[in-house]
Amino acid sequence: MSKGKKRSDCPISCSLDIWGDKWSLLIIRDLMTAKQCTYSDFLRSPEGIATNVLAARLQMLEENGLIKKFGHPDNKSKVLYRLTRKGIDLLPIMIEINLWAEKYSTLPKDRKALLKDVKKDKAGSIATMTKELTKHQGLDR
Amino acid sequence: MSKGKKRSDCPISCSLDIWGDKWSLLIIRDLMTAKQCTYSDFLRSPEGIATNVLAARLQMLEENGLIKKFGHPDNKSKVLYRLTRKGIDLLPIMIEINLWAEKYSTLPKDRKALLKDVKKDKAGSIATMTKELTKHQGLDR
């Protein structure tokens, strides 16, 4: 993946050039649920990403403006990763993936509860969740 | 990719296990726009998938029930690939990817026109497009 240029002008293809691999959306997922993560938070995720692959993905996601690095407020050796607006805007895609997966596979019950609300008012809950993420990343200021 | 088992119970992760690579969604895209494709149709797409990779993806997508093979009505040596319901249901995800890409990159103007309608009434146009696909695959009977 890394620095490959785009394969065509198709929006699907261009999007996949950025985050169309097995790991990128899991990083985004972690950031959407936890709001901010350290490098080792990502490593702790159940899927078990390899550390060198994680480093490569984080760099690519940052280069493409989906995430951003911050220093930890009270620990110089810690780094925090957060979503940018461009990253937050992947939320509708994530929601739809969840809904698709719900229809075609069995998922954990905590996810099911969350999706119940979403299905009642998709646009509304996306707006609410987006706002929450936006605020937490300090992007509203 | 191929036969790997699932990495976790997360719906995002499970979905990516099936179609989370650089090529699968482009195959789905082709089927959504063309309704049915032959092997060589896929090869002709602008991104230029390698023939062995295409064969592997088609097999995986069929094994996972997203697409299905049919014989060509008037030519035994031709094969037609079509979406199943499970594949058609990826439409909302594809739409959201298009919308995201529209916001963050420049896209061809024919796509822009299509998205204009979508933005006016997202749920409505997804329903219409799904119905059209469903009918064309003969899944309504």
Next chain:
DNA sequence: GTGCTCTACTTGCTTTTTGCAAGTGCTAAT
């Protein structure tokens, strides 16, 4: 029928990417 073409793949080989284990450099706590 023989030969030629088209279609849907397969095979073999090189290059790139992934996965895994171990290591490095910096910070912070004991």
Next chain:
DNA sequence: ATTAGCACTTGCAAAAAGCAAGTAGAGCAC
């Protein structure tokens, strides 16, 4: 001063992607 935690890097083997060429069956053309 030693140890521990964190954010990576490095080296190497295994897997996947990319590329070129080949194969098997169907469908004409003669």
